[in-house]
Amino acid sequence: MSWFKRNKEGITTSTEQKKEVPDGMWFKCPSCKATLLTKDLAENRYVCSDCSYHCRIGSEEYFEILFDHNEFTELDANMTSGDPLQFQDTKSYSSRLKDAINKTGLKDALRTAHGKINGQDLVVCCMDFEFIGGSMGSVVGEKIARGIDYSRKHRYPLMIISKSGGARMMESAFSLMQMAKTSAKLALMHDEKIPYISLMTDPTTGGVTASYAMLGDLNIAEPGAMIGFAGPRVIKETIKRDLPKGFQTAETVLETGFLDFIVDRRELKEKISTLIRLFAN
Amino acid sequence: MFAVQTTPCMIFLDFEKPIAELYEELKNLQEIQSKGKIDVSASIREMEEKIEEERKKLYSNLTGWQKVQVSRHSERPYSLFYVQQMCSDFVELHGDRNIKDDKAIVGGFASLEGRTVMFIGHQKGINTKMRQYRNFGMANPEGYRKALRLMKMAEKFNKPIVTLIDTPGAFPGIEGEERGQAEAIAKNIREMFRLKVPVICVIIGEGASGGAIGIGIGDKVFMLENTWYTVISPESCSSILWRSWDFKEKAAEQLQLTAEHMHRNGLIDGIIPEPVGGAHNDPHAMAGILKDVLIRELDALSAQTPQERINARIEKFCNMGVVVE
Structure with a gap:
């Protein structure tokens, strides 16, 4: 007999109130259930000190982790999405965009910045899952394209941090063509021999995986990140059997040969900075 | 013809x-x-x-959804039919030189009015048994890698490439994921931008998402009149955005996935008309129309230098997208 009983079954928190990054005093690790001080968690790069679970974080946190003294110049900071198709499902795309902008304080699902990492130049394009599931539409594609052009112009190495549910359906074929656009620019960069590091974080799926995320000179990932092309539910429904343990995790993707290594977020900056040095010298 | x-x-x-x-x-x-x-x-x-x-x-x-239905008509002509109708001396080439031969993507050299062309296309089956054999036109990574191998060979011998696209999507399976479905598609897209020879892509049926664009980067991208091309099938879009399978017609309209929409939105280069009643109503006439277009376009593209073609190809796709600044 328990002391407390739930009045209502299941989770009743509405989606809007769910938080990606903990901002209360305490934080409960979703993996090992340890209770941590939010302040400590932030200092530990949002990695659980007990079980090394990597919490989902956004561009703000990654920029802070990577750039020296959190100093960087953001590129194309004000670019927002058009609504070329006037798309309407249960809600109009334009109002979805407005809501996402208000809720997250972001303009779209990716931010680009140039800064120094241990004194070396680096351009970082970082996705934000909070913004419509980190979906790739025209803004994500265009910002990556311009980020690549900026890297090419100055011959700075590029890092793209992926975190995405895939293409943005509300932009239909426009979003599909962003796979082409980003890969076209990477083809140019490839020929000009400027290093590109692709970091895949939880989750990296769909059209994002099938374009820039898998096209790094180095493809790396955070521990436990879900990485795949088709979603696990779709695969399960198609083949009508259970998926193997660890399927589509960074660890499996490393074993099947599609990653160079897995990096703990607490070592991310040092590792990237070492690589840039190795490429440069 | x-x-x-x-x-x-x-x-x-x-x-x-x-x-x-x-x-x-x-x-x-x-x-x-x-x-x-x-x-x-x-x-x-x-x-x-x-x-x-x-x-x-x-x-x-026809509405968007009706065109989707026509594009999936069981009697609609598929890649091998077109190649055999339009060309002589077709020699099919197999295998990705790595793991196996994917039956959902076919390819090989053929002679189009005396000009050697590398044809690559998705292939669906013409009856139940063949549909299974062809995996319903859903390729695995080895299909995309076979396609890339053949494209590189065409480039080596300076032969133009024509891809025929007709897929409900890249196959979502365990083995495909383990063998790098995403990596195979991504690499194809990037490498197709670097091909020195002319590349023409034609959507002849279904153009579903990554599975389609994985062989879909060309100097010219055409769609047959009654086909569709976008990021997701109307059914899946309905199930995700409307949380029900019942809104496929609505999804098809909203996605603007028809050739007409795609052309109006500047995402393809042209529409190839179909015989009255659709390609399946007169497949031979359809092959004749397609053949004329291919010959005309290959002539035009051959007049350009490789660098001109590559630059234009990259620029075209880089202009796609609508943003506000």
């Missing part, structure tokens, strides 16, 4: 019910005629004309 006279397709889609009914009446008239007692030949001719008119009327005004 002289089209071979073919009998019209007698498998009807739901919206073709008026045509099916007219055929029923025509059959009755033909039976009367065959008995030889009454001469109804004038009525038969009239009925045949009526059918043609009805078909023309119906097909001049």
